[in-house]
Amino acid sequence: MSDFDYDLFVIGAGSGGVRASRVAASHGARVAVAEEHRVGGTCVIRGCVPKKLLVYGAHFAEDLKDARHFGWDVPDCHFDWQRLRDNVLSEVTRLEGLYGQTLDNHKVTVLKTRATVVGPQKVRLADGTELTAERILVATGGWPFVPEFPGSEHAITSNEVFHLDSLPKRVVIAGGGYIANEFAGIFNEFGSKVTIVNRGDAILRGYDEQIRDRLLQISMTKGIEFRFNAPFKSIEKQDDGSLMVHLENCDPIAADALLVATGRVPNTKGLGLEAAGVELDKDGAVKVDDNNQSSVPSIYAVGDVTNRIQLTPVAIREGQAFADSVFGGKPTTVDYANVPSAVFSHPPIGAVGMTEAEARNKLGAVRIYTSDFRAMKNVLAGRNERALYKMVVNAATDQVVGLHMIGPDAPEILQAAAVAVKAGLTKADFDATIALHPSMAEELVLLK
Ligand code: NDP
Secondary structure, eight states, X not given: OOSSSEEXXXXXXXXXXXXXXXXXXXXXXXXXXXXXXXXXXXXXXXXXXXXXXXXXXXXXXXXXXXXXXXXXXXXXXXXXXXXXXXXXXXXXXXXXXXXXXXXXXXXXXXXXXXEEXXXXXXXXXXXXXXXXXXXXXXXXXXXXXXXXOTXXXXXXXXXXXXXXXXXXXXXXEEOSSHHHXXXXXXXHHHTOEEEEEOSSSXXXXXXXXXXXXXXXXXXXXXXXXXXXXXOEEEEEEOTTSOEEEEETTSOOEEESEEEEOSOEEESOTTSSTTTTTXXXXXXXXXXXXXXXXXXXXXXXXXXXXXXXXXXHHHHHHHHHHHHHHHHSSOOOOOOOTTOOEEXXXXXXXXXXXXXXXXXXXXXXXXXXXEEEEEOHHHXXXXXXXXXXXXXXXXXXXXXXXXXXXXXXXXXXXXXXXXXXXXXXXXXXXXXXXXXXXXXSGGGGGSOO
């Protein structure tokens, strides 16, 4: 029996923290986890899960219209934001309960309070209680970053967007990344007038250029407006409660809500890490090595707080690797190559591996295959919306080094295809696979 209160004290019960806690406990460690908000963290409470449910809800707008072309007499339908919002929030509460149960089942002590680090092996709870642990895991995630400009206090972030009292008729969304494009699609389908305002001239930096262009073109066709190279000057609240958004290089825009989606920052403010000797990077992220260990050997970190790849499944892998390595006698590191990702825009994007530009820079000779097609369902529905699949192949080895897709169900298809890319399969391997007809995914084995 050690002299410490716990073998492991985890700060933050999000995706990474919950996985690490549960696995460490299953390896026999005495574990406590502190959570100041709600068990489940960003993904479950105010991220991936409620967002995906809103995406489903939003897509009915198109499905109901398209259904008429498939013979259904669909009357004009009314959308009830409050009903969807409340259903989504109760699903979130159900999942929060399940996460809590999992921790209880593994005999992890859950402390619903803020905890800060006061030494290499000591934490302090909000009520002043100090607890010791042989190891501390920081899994506090990230927090929306809001740039400073006059009136920025009138903006909402992805934290608040799930709780809106009513659907805004006009929404301005700042940023051109994941959250901006996903919520632009959601609000637009619900009938709001959406304007995306971006400081630069590109959306979704990091994704393949052709795919980004396709999303931009489809989004504009659907009625979403874009303002590029338009940094914020100020926001004014009007007498009627609406907002006037003033931008550089553009006319002001009247809006009922301003959603700021300009990235997320590691959640380390006031955690006591620097005083305990933990090195942070310039953005406040905990610097860790391949074993998730910080500059203080007893303090580790996983997930968004380390600012490596801000994705839930990555945080989960890091939490698992940490617990298996430190408490399970099974040294494991996370392989960050070929991590698939998706943007749940309308239509969605899925991608894995190198973009065409990256491959040209890194490999020199590459072969590019594309399929630019209209999904069968869209043709009958009279929906002039084309999907685009792109395969990037290393010309020297025939290996598929990147897949990039936009179109219906692209993330679902991409997840399966990512196995092939991760396994290092070649274009010839894709070609040798007989098509599954009729499907959209068959395009991947028919690329010429
Ligand atoms: P992103 O990093 O995706 O995009 C941020 C956007 O904001 C970019 O367009 C960026 O422009 C712009 N921006 C950054 N700083 C400023 C600034 N100071 N002023 C004005 N604009 C700025 O961030 P999100 O907020 O959309 O999402 C946060 C993270 O959450 C993502 O990185 C992702 O990892 C994760 N996420 C993942 C999802 C998924 O997997 N489907 C869904 C939602 C979130 P520029 O390009 O010029 O830098």
